[in-house]
Amino acid sequence: MEPRPAAGPHTGSYAGDVTPQLALQWVQAGEAVLVDVRTDAEREWVGFVPGAVAVAWKQWPGMAMNPDFDAQVRQAAGGKKIVLLCRSGVRSIAAAKRATELGLEAYNILEGFEGDPDAHAHRGQHGGWRHHALPWRQN
Template structure:
């Protein structure tokens, strides 16, 4: 499975979109580093992927941009491509665009950790890392 090119307005601004399964294969093979761009609160309350590097794109509370994102994401890459994870695959697009501007090879993980909301506005039932039964833990 190959990565999909960025869609719509994002075309050409980052390396592409990958399925959760492909992202996990890349991480397991050692060719990519997973960066979880969700807030510390989200990782604590909702769950996290063991081994993912936590580098918040925006910080709780207030959701202000993380002023140390650039430095942290460069350090996380370590010369490998990045696969970026957020709640639903939106913030990770913005983070992938920024990482690309920094000269890194960065991919957005489609569906994010929780996926899109279902008809009852509940996440985790319609796509996402957890829904796909990939490794995750909860405190």
């Protein structure tokens, strides 16, 4: 598996998009750090990836920007490429773009943690980290 170049209006604005499976391979091989950009509430209530570094892009309530994102994501990278995870793969694109502006090699994880909504607007059945049975936990 290879990363896909960033597509559409995001072309060239971050390193590319990777499947959840490729992101896990890179992390397990020590090539990348998984950065979870979801809110603290999402990780607490929905679930989290063990070993992922929590660096919220926006914070609940109100979805205000995390003023410490730049410093936290630089520290999380520790000189490695980063793979960014959110709920559906939207906020992680914005976070990947910002991380790239900071000089990091940043990839968006396609499908996010929960995947796309189904016909009933429920997530978890169409793609996503959990749907692919990759490592995750719930409190």
